[in-house]
Amino acid sequence: MPEIYKNIVSPFLYKQDSETWHTRAREALHLAEANPLTLWLLEKIATYKSERFYDERLNVVIGGVEFDNPLIVGAGWDKQGRAVRGLHQLGFSGVEVGSVLAYPQEGNPKPRQWMLTPGIAMNRLGFNSPGAEVVARNLRRYERDGIPVGISIGKNKDVPDIEAPGVHALVAEKLYDQAAYFVINVSSPNTPGLRKLQDKEPLTDIVQAVNGVMDVKGCRKPLFVKIAPDLTSTSVDDVIDVVLNNGLTGIIATNTTNSGDIKERYGRSANEMGGISGDDQEYRDMATAKVAHIRRVAGDSLEIIGVGGIKDTATALEKIKAGARAIQVVTAIRGEGPSVAAKINRGLVEYMQQEGISHINDLVGLDVDR
Numbered sequence: 368m369p370e371i372y373k374n375i376v377s378p379f380l381y382k383q384d385s386e387t388w389h390t391r392a393r394e395a396l397h398l399a400e401a402n403p404l405t406l407w408l409l410e411k412i413a414t415y416k417s418e419r420f421y422d423e424r425l426n427v428v429i430g431g432v433e434f435d436n437p438l439i440v441g442a443g444w445d446k447q448g449r450a451v452r453g454l455h456q457l458g459f460s461g462v463e464v465g466s467v468l469a470y471p472q473e474g475n476p477k478p479r480q481w482m483l484t485p486g487i488a489m490n491r492l493g494f495n496s497p498g499a500e501v502v503a504r505n506l507r508r509y510e511r512d513g514i515p516v517g518i519s520i521g522k523n524k525d526v527p528d529i530e531a532p533g534v535h536a537l538v539a540e541k542l543y544d545q546a547a548y549f550v551i552n553v554s555s556p557n558t559p560g561l562r563k564l565q566d567k568e569p570l571t572d573i574v575q576a577v578n579g580v581m582d583v584k585g586c587r588k589p590l591f592v593k594i595a596p597d598l599t600s601t602s603v604d605d606v607i608d609v610v611l612n613n614g615l616t617g618i619i620a621t622n623t624t625n626s627g628d629i630k631e632r633y634g635r636s637a638n639e640m641g642g643i644s645g646d647d648q649e650y651r652d653m654a655t656a657k658v659a660h661i662r663r664v665a666g667d668s669l670e671i672i673g674v675g676g677i678k679d680t681a682t683a684l685e686k687i688k689a690g691a692r693a694i695q696v697v698t699a700i701r702g703e704g705p706s707v708a709a710k711i712n713r714g715l716v717e718y719m720q721q722e723g724i725s726h727i728n729d730l731v732g733l734d735v736d737r
């Protein structure tokens with residue numbers, strides 16, 4: 368199946384409009400997940416085994432949330448919350464939905480999403496979102512599934528920075544019942560000025576507003592901040608301070624990169640708007656370096672979710688050994704195909720068996736701590 372996907376399906380898809388394919392794939396999963404037979408077939412196709420891969424050596428707990436395995440679908444794949452069960456069936460333990468905005472927003476003009484090579488993407492979607500109310504309605508369908516759903520929160524473009532805390536809190540309020548955890552996403556390169564909100568003061572205001580809403584609801588759910596790979600070490604240290612000083616759970620590292628050099632490598636212009644993701648070694652290393660830096664500075668006083676260029680067992684292990692307890696995949700679902708999660712999970716267990724490691728937790732931060 369991986370060979371059929373990579374040799375036949377992927378070259379065909381590569382010629383198609385990336386966003387159109389993406390929407391079709393999501394809607395196909397949405398249809399498949401509604402019926403037990405198609406759901407079972409989906410699992411067969413993805414894992415070519417009769418049952419969903421499960422091994423308790425891969426169980427991880429983050430901020431009190433239990434995940435079957437460390438692989439979560441990263442934000443951006445299912446912005447609307449329409450394919451959570453289908454994605455779970457492919458072997459992911461959870462899905463980060465979003466980024467979700469307080470109000471509906473169209474995003475940037477199309478085309479705005481490209482596969483630069485079969486494994487590398489560029490997007491400038493600009494936070495297209497049906498808005499928090501629609502996403503909450505979509506997610507109610509999964510309430511009894513027990514699949515951990517993270518909610519990534521973004522800010523509408525025309526909301527001034529001063530109102531950013533309020534709109535982030537509004538999304539948390541509307542999606543409180545559906546969320547296993549929340550993420551503040553102020554690291555998208557596609558909303559002008561957004562990344563300034565990663566600075567200490569505005570970020571503190573936002574996290575306090577979201578914590579405030581959760582206090583009113585009665586209980587704080589795990590809260591993360593997602594950072595850009597392009598931040599300086601000093602800026603990452605500021606984010607670490609905000610996370611520790613406000614009792615947050617951790618950091619998701621990283622979002623897409625704005626690097627002009629990487630864009631030029633694939634024939635794009637250095638200063639055009641768009642974030643690069645996927646199978647570029649330099650990008651992957653930037654993201655891994657951020658994970659390792661956070662681990663070095665904060666030890667295990669916060670949790671790290673690693674994301675950026677993960678496509679197989681080796682690239683998953685890099686992030687875990689740099690300090691990530693969980694990892695996310697987005698672009699490789701397209702690049703490697705629907706069996707990517709199942710393959711990585713099996714690969715992790717095989718690696719642990721070879722190395723005599725009894726639980727995935729024993730690998731977290733191994734390269735940094737020694």
Ligand SMILES: Cc1cc2nc3c(=O)[nH]c(=O)nc-3n(C[C@H](O)[C@H](O)[C@H](O)COP(=O)(O)O)c2cc1C
Pocket residue numbers: 441442443444446465466480488490492494519552555593621622623643644645646674675676677695696697698699
């Ligand atoms: C098409 C697309 C849309 C994305 N949308 C979001 C988003 O809305 N919010 C967010 O936090 N990250 C978003 N991302 C970033 C991913 O969550 C992830 O951080 C990044 O793609 C790196 O992971 P990857 O190399 O596995 O793709 C998006 C990525 C892609 C490719």
